[in-house]
Amino acid sequence: MGLNRTQRPQPVEAVRWLGDRLELLDQRKLPDETVYVTCRTAAETATAIRDMVVRGAPAIGCAAAFGMTMASKRGDILSDAEALLAQSRPTAVNLFWALERMRGAQDPEAAAVAIFTDDLASCRAMGLHGATLIPEGARIMTHCNAGALATAGHGTALGVIRSARDAGKNVSVIANETRPYLQGARLTAWEMVQENIPVTLIADNMAGHLMSRGEVDLVIVGADRIAANGDTANKIGTYTLAVLANRHGLPFYVAAPLSTFDAKLADGSGIPIEERPAAEMTGYGDKRWAPQGVSVRNPAFDVTPADLITAIITEHGVMRAPGRESIARTLAIGRLSTL
Ligand code: MRU
Secondary structure: OOOOOOOOOOOOOOEEEOOOOEEEEOOOOOOOOOOEEEEOOHHHHHHHHHOOOOOOHHHHHHHHHHHHHHHHHHOOOHHHHHHHHHOOOOOOHHHHHHHHHHOOOOOHHHHHHHHHHHHHHHHHHHHHHHHOOOOOOOEEEEOOOOOHHHOOOOOOHHHHHHHHHHOOOOOEEEEEOOOOOOHHHHHHHHHHHHOOOOEEEEOHHHHHHHHHOOOOOEEEEOOOEEEOOOOEEEEOOHHHHHHHHHHOOOOEEEEOOHHHEEOOOOOHHHOOOOEOOOHHHHEEOOEEOOOOOOOOOOEOEEEEOHHHOOEEEEOOEEEEOOOHHHHHHHHHHHHHHOO
C-alpha cells in the first residue's frame, strides 16, 4: 500500500512510503543535492534518524512508524525493532508517541500510513488556525526548520507561513541560520526559496539587533516536546529568541501537533536534551576551526518556559497564554476526535 496522490504532500517530500520500503530525502545533503536514502528495515531507519538523514519531530515519528511496519512485514522481533528506533534520538516525543501508537496495531502498515496522513492533515489545520494570527505584510522570524522537511508535509511553523501566503498575505521570512547544524541556513532557506516566499538569512546572534530596529513583527517556531504546563523544547537558541521577543514586545508563537505534547511531564525540567557530537561545534564538514584540545558543549535543544509563549497553535486551534488547564482541555479534545 503506497500513498495515493492526495495523501502525498507537494512539493517537498521528506518521507516517502513505497509499500515495501521507505525513502527519506537526505537532509544532510541539502541544499546542494536532492537525493533519497532507501530504508528496508527498522535498523536502517533508526540509523537514518540518528544520522540526521531525516530530522524534525513529526518526520522522525513518521519514519519510525514505517520502520515498525517494515519490521512487522519482515517478521522481525518487534520489541527489538522498537528498542532500536527508541534509541535513535531522545528529545522529540513524536518518536515515542509513534512507537506507542504502532505497538499492538492490528494492521501496522495502515497504522503508519494513518500517522503520516494525520500529520499532514494536522499541519494543514495548524496552518489555517495560525494564519489568522499573521498580519498582512508581516516580517516573520523563525528558527531551525519546522517546515515540510520536518513533517509529513506543509510544516508546522513554516506551514503557518505557507497558509498565510496562500490566504493572500504578503509575508516575508527571516531565517536564523541555527548554529551549529544550520537547519535554518540549509533547510528553511531552501524551502522558502523553492516556493518564492521572500526569505532573508541571518546569523543567530543578529536576531536581537533586528528586533531592536523594529525589523521583526513576530516569531514563530516548531517544537520537539511540550510539557503539561506548556514549557517547550525546541532547537537550541529558541529560548534566547523567546527572551528577546519578550523584551521587544513581539508575539512568540509555537506551532505543534498534539503528538508533540508529553502530558506525563509536569514541566520542562524533565525533558531529555540531546547532546550532539563535539565535531559539530569545532568545525563544519571537513573544515575544523577550533583548536585541538578545546572542550565543547553541544546541547541540541533548549526549553522555553510557557510564560514566554504568546500562543501555541495546534490542529485544534490557538491556545493563547498556554497553561496546564488549556493544554489538558486541548489534549482531551484531541483524544475525543480520535475515538
Ligand atoms: O535536530 P532537529 O533538526 O531534528 O531539530 C528540529 C527542531 O528543533 C524543529 O524545530 C522541531 O522538530 C519542530 S519540526 C516541525
